[in-house]
Amino acid sequence: MVKVDLSGAASFMDLNALDYAAAAAAHRSLLDGTGEGHEFTGWLELPRRMQEGELKQIINAAQRIRSRSRALVVVGIGGSYLGARGAIELLRPIPSENDPKIFFVGNGLSPDALSDVLLQLGDMDFDVNVISKSGTTLEPAVSFRIFRKLLKEKYGNAAKKHIFATTDSSRGVLKALADAEGWECFVVPDDVGGRYSVLSAVGLLPMAVAGIDVKAVINAAIKEFEALSLQSPDNPAWQYAAARQQLYRSGKTIEILGCYEPSFRFMAEWWKQLYGESEGKNGIGIYPASVEFTADLHSMGQYIQDGPRTLMETIVSFERPNVSCAVPFEMADADGLNYLAGRDLFDICATAREAVRAAHISGGVPNLGISVPARDEAGFAALVCFFELACAISGYMSGVNPFDQPGVEAYKKNMFKMLGKPGI
Ligand code: PA5
Numbered sequence: 001m002v003k004v005d006l007s008g009a010a011s012f013m014d015l016n017a018l019d020y021a022a023a024a025a026a027h028r029s030l031l032d033g034t035g036e037g038h039e040f041t042g043w044l045e046l047p048r049r050m051q052e053g054e055l056k057q058i059i060n061a062a063q064r065i066r067s068r069s070r071a072l073v074v075v076g077i078g079g080s081y082l083g084a085r086g087a088i089e090l091l092r093p094i095p096s097e098n099d100p101k102i103f104f105v106g107n108g109l110s111p112d113a114l115s116d117v118l119l120q121l122g123d124m125d126f127d128v129n130v131i132s133k134s135g136t137t138l139e140p141a142v143s144f145r146i147f148r149k150l151l152k153e154k155y156g157n158a159a160k161k162h163i164f165a166t167t168d169s170s171r172g173v174l175k176a177l178a179d180a181e182g183w184e185c186f187v188v189p190d191d192v193g194g195r196y197s198v199l200s201a202v203g204l205l206p207m208a209v210a211g212i213d214v215k216a217v218i219n220a221a222i223k224e225f226e227a228l229s230l231q232s233p234d235n236p237a238w239q240y241a242a243a244r245q246q247l248y249r250s251g252k253t254i255e256i257l258g259c260y261e262p263s264f265r266f267m268a269e270w271w272k273q274l275y276g277e278s279e280g281k282n283g284i285g286i287y288p289a290s291v292e293f294t295a296d297l298h299s300m301g302q303y304i305q306d307g308p309r310t311l312m313e314t315i316v317s318f319e320r321p322n323v324s325c326a327v328p329f330e331m332a333d334a335d336g337l338n339y340l341a342g343r344d345l346f347d348i349c350a351t352a353r354e355a356v357r358a359a360h361i362s363g364g365v366p367n368l369g370i371s372v373p374a375r376d377e378a379g380f381a382a383l384v385c386f387f388e389l390a391c392a393i394s395g396y397m398s399g400v401n402p403f404d405q406p407g408v409e410a411y412k413k414n415m416f417k418m419l420g421k422p423g424i
């Protein structure tokens with residue numbers, strides 16, 4: 001199970017006075033299905049449902065793609081994209097020779113970005129996984145039309161075998177298109193919102209194509225959700241939710257999520273959407289930001305140490321490294337680094353982390369620690385389950401519905417009107 005360390009926040013609040021009663025009530029209403037937005041809590045059961053349902057089909061499709069294609073183009077945005085990218089960059093930051101390259105498109109409207117992908121794709125054999133629950137989101141819909149045309153030109157009538165659609169089980173434009181064209185389909189469940197969907201086919205198909213062991217992910221997620229059902233202040237999700245709500249009430253309105261593994265960058269993007277879209281409503285909500293350490297200590301370190309004292313910091317760490325790498329000894333010691341010779345980079349990094357933590361705490365930034373044993377399938381699954389559950393609990397504790405996103409419609413209305421979409 002994920003471990004939470006609140007000791008770095010002890011000088012900012014009374015850890016014995018955290019509102020665990022509110023966390024317990026929030027957790028209970030989530031499990032009982034009595035909270036607002038309860039029709040979107042299917043993610044709690046998702047790992048088990050996947051194990052009994054689509055997982056085999058996902059693995060089969062991934063094997064087919066891996067055996068015939070050198071690339072998978074994943075078309076999607078927001079919750080239909082960030083989880084898969086977070087997982088793949090975390091667990092397979094550099095694809096091995098046998099792994100297809102995964103390209104992410106449809107997450108913006110930049111012609112330059114699209115043309116960069118087309119250039120890299122060149123004449124590679126490729127498949128497309130289009131992911132959209134609604135089927136009407138502009139960015140992926142436009143990109144998908146372009147890649148559909150490309151597939152048709154490349155493979156003719158066989159193009160349909162190269163398209164995999166992850167969408168609603170029965171409704172929407174994409175589902176209708178898929179049925180008419182005969183594309184293989186995967187389901188975004190009705191009771192799971194985009195930002196909670198990474199453990200469905202939305203995340204699992206691209207992950208499996210990238211060579212991630214999705215069976216191991218699902219098995220670990222089942223265990224993690226079981227462990228997180230604990231009804232006690234020992235539950236790490238309660239601890240994290242209660243601590244951040246308490247800090248928010250004391251004026252810490254911005255939470256920076258940091259990690260010392262650069263491969264965590266897109267997991268932080270996934271986390272930002274999960275927390276930002278779930279909590280930022282009705283004029284309240286912690287603003288989720290992210291940093292990559294140690295790199296950002298040389299850019300954002302000044303602000304964190306010395307800027308407005310509205311920050312809290314949450315640091316994700318992995319307890320053991322995947323490789324070892326010792327600093328070499330040099331007789332001349334011209335760079336003066338022999339005091340580190342023989343020490344592993346992982347230990348040096350751990351010391352840096354402790355030093356930064358102490359400096360930021362003394363500068364007025366409370367520090368919450370989150371750790372998992374390793375940067376592997378189980379660690380990824382544990383982080384996903386933990387962050388999802390803590391987010392829902394934290395949202396309920398703050399009095400919002402953590403499962404809707406009414407605010408994202410405003411820009412869409414304007415944009416479609418200005419683009420001249422019929423009927424708007
Ligand atoms: O979390 C969400 O609901 C959003 O981020 C959606 O996932 C995103 O807007 C994409 O929507 P769709 O999957 O319908 O294309």
